[in-house]
Amino acid sequence: MENRLPMEETLIMIKPDAMLAKNAGEIITILEKSGFELKKSKIFRMDDELAEKFYVEHVGKDFFPGLKKFMQSGPIMALVLERENAINYLREIVGCTDSSKAEPGTIRNLYGNHNFLTSNAVHASDCPVSAKREINLIFQNNK
Ligand code: CDP
Numbered sequence: 001m002e003n004r005l006p007m008e009e010t011l012i013m014i015k016p017d018a019m020l021a022k023n024a025g026e027i028i029t030i031l032e033k034s035g036f037e038l039k040k041s042k043i044f045r046m047d048d049e050l051a052e053k054f055y056v057e058h059v060g061k062d063f064f065p066g067l068k069k070f071m072q073s074g075p076i077m078a079l080v081l082e083r084e085n086a087i088n089y090l091r092e093i094v095g096c097t098d099s100s101k102a103e104p105g106t107i108r109n110l111y112g113n114h115n116f117l118t119s120n121a122v123h124a125s126d127c128p129v130s131a132k133r134e135i136n137l138i139f140q141n142n143k
């Protein structure tokens with residue numbers, strides 16, 4: 001019998017730095033070539049309320065004000081992606097938080113700012129509970 005991993009949904013957000021640099025198209029191409037189905041998408045701006053809900057685990061940390069300012073510096077594109085093992089696989093191809101330390105060929109290595117940790121091109125959900133919470137938050141009422 002085949003050993004299949006479960007089909008899952010995850011959330012990617014193309015952050016303002018990558019949107020402003022016109023890298024959204026190349027990032028979506030990488031996602032498609034990596035076997036993800038694009039299930040939903042939207043372009044929006046992050047207001048204070050959404051920033052505080054989305055990054056609830058980081059509110060109060062020293063980097064939160066800078067992160068919020070960065071996430072509010074331009075439009076964001078969110079996509080719901082489906083694939084086998086989507087959550088872990090996306091984190092793998094995104095690379096680690098610090099773009100300057102991300103593996104060659106990962107999205108953050110290719111498109112993140114290697115001199116400014118906050119500016120790392122994309123967000124990717126980190127576990128099933130976060131993926132569900134974040135998808136519901138960004139695509140509230142299926143909008
Ligand atoms: O995004 P990821 O899950 O890899 O990292 P995180 O620890 O959940 O942090 C969320 C985001 O905050 C990062 O993607 C960075 O944009 C930013 N951050 C930062 O500016 N400075 C840090 N020391 C840690 C994170």
Ligand code: MG
Binds near residue numbers: 126
């Ligand atoms: Mg995180």
